[in-house]
Amino acid sequence: MKVPKLFIPGPTHVTDEILSAMSKKQIGHRTPEISRIIEEIIEGIKNLLYTENKILLMSNPASALWEMGTNNSVNKGVLHAVNGAFSKKWLKISKQYNYHSESIDYDWGKAIKVEDIDKLLSTGKFDVFAMVHNETSTGVMSNLEEISNLLLNKYPDIIWLVDSVSSMAGTKIEIDKLGIDYIFSSTQKAWGLPAGFSVCAFSDKIYQKSKKIPGRGYYLNLESYDKSIRKNQTLTTPSIPHLYGLKYVLKKIKEEGLENRWDRHISMAQTTREWALNHGQKLFPEKGYESNTLTCIENLKIWDINNINEKFLERGFRMDRGYGILRTKAFRISHMGNIYMDDLIEYLEIFDEIIKN
Ligand SMILES: *Cc1c(COP(=O)(O)O)cnc(C)c1O
Secondary structure, rough: OOOOOOOEEEEEEEHHHHHHHHHHOOOOOHHHHHHHHHHHHHHHHHHHHOOOOOEEEEEEOHHHHHHHHOOOOOOOEEEEEEHHHHHHHHHHHHHOOOEEEEEEEOOOOOOOOOHHHHHHHHHHHOOEEEEEEEEEOOEEEOOHHHHHHHHHOOOOOOOOEEEEEOOOOOOOEEEEEEEHOOOEEEEOOOOOOOOOEEEEEEEEEHHHHHHHOOOOOOOOOHHHHHHHHHHOOOOOOOOOOHHHHHHHHHHHHHHOOHHHHHHHHHHHHHHHHHHHOOOOEEEEEOOOOOOOEEEEOOOOOOHHHHHHHHHHHOOOEEOOOHHHHHOOEEEEOOOOOOHHHHHHHHHHHHHHHHHHH
């Protein structure tokens, strides 16, 4: 059976070129060869993220980076913005760690609002604010600039943690300008690589704070990475195929050009939104906060999503039917990473054929 082409928001479509770039001979993880590859990758990532912060390359899913963030920053308490499934899970983890944690709870489809963050941070109960930039479950992308203005001007001591798993490498995030202390992603979303590997950028502010927090363990302790970062190595034996993959993808990104890449994602998002509205459907996110990397469409027309899914599979495509409680009620179209406008148009045309019949 032919493997269906993925139009789901992770794992995303990986091209044959990327797969073959990844399947090379293993090399030693304490060798000059690997350091050269890592150095090149780090340089590419810093450029992509507009940052001079330290970069971590970790052979684990992004979920581990939720706890690493809080592990290295929370003394007093952590404020979580919860507006979908992923931010909800992060809050749950903080509760499992017994941190003092509170949440600002939004209905699904809503974005995080600055006023709410301000109100809660002004209580003085928190030293950390944690949020998801692009809520993959709802297709909502919150506004980092607005939040940055608040935090930089009014709460300069707060440590700002951002999950950008489904937006990093697909939308412009100027880390240093925004003042984000800790931000991470895994490779199976907008990076367009297989799953199981994460990228993180952290500031000196979180690092210095982290050093004063006792009991941070080993693998999720920022301090453990000090030596390997300086040597352009990884803490543990890395997934070497992912390093080759990152090197390849960063080269492709450089060829495409950063602004072109951001524009490509915006154009695909606009095309998808227009397509949905032209079909009498509704966008699930509140207006002005629609994601650039995926579009979540409220199924007003009550299309038979399960049937459409079967038809798509027959045609060689894997669609998304909606996350968890939204299944069939708000389905998603992913347009990130290795999906280009031509791929998207082809997908939407097939969608049209399926719903006509
Ligand atoms: C996919 C996703 C995650 C989880 O990533 P893993 O690599 O599977 O751990 C976390 N947050 C968001 C916003 C995601 O989209």
